[in-house]
Amino acid sequence: MANQVEVLQTLTSSLREIQDRIVKNQISAQRESLGDTIKSSPDFQRLEPHEKASVLALLKRFRDSHDDEELLRYYKAVMRFITGSRASVLEEPQVLLAVTGSQIAEVDLWRGVDDTILGLLQYRVISDRRDMIADPYSSSCEWAFQYPTGHETHASLSEWLTCGSGIFLLLGNEASGKSTIMKYILRHERTRQCLKQWAGTDKLLTAPFFFWCHGTELERAEEGLLRSLLYSVLLQDTRLAPIIFPSEWTTLYSSMSSGNDSSDPGFGPWKIEGLRRAFQQLIRQDQIPLKLFFLIDGIDEYDSVSDIERFPDFIKFLSVELAASKNTKALLSSRPLEDLKQLKAEASLILHQLNHNDIELYAREALERDENYRAIRELNPERSEEVLRYIARGSDGSFLRAKLAVQIITQKLEAGGEPWETEYNLLGPASQEWYRVIWSTLDRFTKSYASQILQILLVGTDQRYGGPNFKDSMTLIDLALAVGDPNTTIEASIRPWNLGQFQIKCDQIASSFTKKWPGFINVDQTAGHKGWNAASRIQYCHRSVPEFLAQEETRRLLLDATKGLEYDFTPRIAHLKSVVQHLKVLPSPLPKEPARCLWNLATQGLLAAKQIDQSDEAKKETYTRLLSELDRTMEHHHIALQRGPDGKFLESRLQDPHGLVALRDRGLDARRVAKMHWSNFHFDPKCSHDRFWNDSFLSLTIQFGLNNYVKKALDQGSKISQRKRGRPLLSYALCPLPVAPYGLITQAMVEILLEHGGSPNQKFVNTCCEDALIWQWETFVDDNARSITGAWAESQRVADARAEVILLLIEKGADLSAEIKTARGQSLPARRVILDSLRAWASPDVYNALKESVEKAENSSRKKGGTIWRLRK
Structure with a gap:
């Protein structure tokens, strides 16, 4: 009977494959006519604008595809998409009573796909820089909206916001308050009112980004900029997702409609080329009536290790794309740079030439808070006013110079001096010299x-x-x-x-x-x-x-x-x-x-x-x-955490399954916990694991990559790795902590542990190598590397380091014949896990070396009778 069932399942699977092959051939031969048929169908005509635009974007990919599997996926996505009405359910909740269960399920599916794309775009520090920028002083910066630009078309920022196009450039020297005024403009109601007039009946979407050269890699690179802008736009209108990301959206849609987990997107990392293409899709699309406003602060702080040489190319990309779009405008700020001439801005303001009143007001407010200055001002108000005016003029538009002058004045007043005795030469030199002058005055x-x-x-x-x-x-x-x-x-x-x-x-x-x-x-x-x-x-x-x-x-x-x-x-x-x-x-x-x-x-x-x-x-x-x-x-x-205020070990309440009998353990479990090493205790829920791992301080230092410390400890006790009960030390190095940076552990740590008795095939629950591959699959496939840092360059560095580790394990006889059981219950060959998990992430040279090593190991295995040689100690 069992054999008959297996035969029937095999026949059914074969029939499905034959059917899919026939469908693929038919679709491939008729792709042009199918697209026209779909666009002229009543189902397509009933769609609302967002849905039509989404289907057209998918159809374009459908026509351009040269892969049969991809072709079938796009076709199925289009056909399923046009059978439901997304807008009515999303925008009119009362309609839910009239729709079918399948329509509601379809809307839930759409939302799941959209949310997954949002999650993949987002990163942890996406708004940190904007939040940390200081608000302006009582000066409202209102002049920024009114001051003439000298441009023949736009007399002010407010006029450009209302009827301008392209790029408006706000230039300013070092410390002239560019970021502060950009944040002010972003949050000001007048900005919103002007942009609404510009948008008219079209929907208005705004997206800001604040570069920060001292931030994380994503905060100072083009990848972070594009991901942030696209995330902000989609957060305001998720229905744009199929238009901006037709390929990724369809892949997710196909996967999730088949019942696969949404956290397995089926595509690789965000790369600059793909993000630029998505940005172009957004600002060039003309099916949906939209107006887009971008505010980008500090493009002079573009400073990524991987992207710095691409800065001119990045500026050219912004210039070309923003100039080509009738529905998009951008306000940019920067220090004056030669490369910015490529932007061909519609209008500009020179901040350090216009902010003297703001600086004088800042100096006045700051000094007025000092009681010593107030006392001096009462005695000689004219001289005090002269000091304020000098600070405003001598700072040359720099808030930092003014701030330093104020601090020196208050410092001198506290020492019994007078404000006009201040060394005003601080206002003259460049900023680097200010710090040197201050340093020279210290004891x-x-x-x-x-x-x-x-x-x-x-x-x-x-x-x-x-x-x-x-x-x-x-x-x-x-x-x-x-x-x-x-x-x-x-x-x-x-x-x-x-x-x-x-x-x-x-x-x-x-x-x-x-x-x-x-x-x-x-x-x-x-x-x-x-x-x-x-x-x-x-x-x-x-x-x-x-x-x-x-x-x-x-x-x-x-x-x-x-x-x-x-x-x-x-x-x-x-x-x-x-x-x-x-x-x-x-x-x-x-x-x-x-x-x-x-x-x-x-x-x-x-x-x-x-x-x-x-x-x-x-x-x-x-x-x-x-x-x-x-x-x-x-x-x-x-140990103290296991005791109560009275110093006694805490009691646990033991309950039978039916809740009839409850006993206290008299602190027995707390005593057991107290005897464990503290790193075995569940301090963080993400690090929760069984007690029988028998963690130690040495195992913890392994996971934080303390190579020298670990080597010294192992050299002092050469058999320490064999003596440890529970989880092998090598396994800790191969499976980083979920709360620790994955880049901490390198090939060097694995080499140290292998030299001191570790083996890739040493078994605990799984072998060390199997644990390593489970972690690798979960990190790079199931999680799409989101848990690393979110930056493509950092993810690639981790992937390359991981490939080097796997190469070392193969060299030491790792069992490549093993079946790897993933967290989701999949059973995959070790070879597939090694290669598929790193294909999209590792650099080409590293990946090819890894692939070659796997193939050599397999050939060697065949020569030895079909079983991979295992290193035993």
């Missing part, structure tokens, strides 16, 4: 203190990753605890601080960089908070500060200032010191969600350790001792 002690802080901030930018639990910048308390002798932290006992102790520490350091050496860094002051808020983020006063600090001459100045310290200062170790100190002084009881708080701090410390580990500082004994203290302190808190 030796202040220079030493400031140098430590600035060096700590500089290396801190290396530790920014895209994971959900990682900070993008240091907080005030992070910085306060980083400064000082690390040996003091190592030798300190675990003793909670009260809020007053935290406040004193924060006030001390904040007063230093805001009063003794202002102009370099600042901290957001929380409204209504007494004193400085420990959780406030540290920020550079301006982007020119890190540019100044990165200069070779400045680095020498910073290093010279810390030479006389009584202890060995290294900025990366200071980051690790900060975390260990923080763990030791956490208040008692611990903050809300104590487990998450502890895990985030430990993660922050291990990321700092990664930076140390790949430098010469890894040889320092301080590094190893700080890691030991991090481990010991986390263990202390881990």
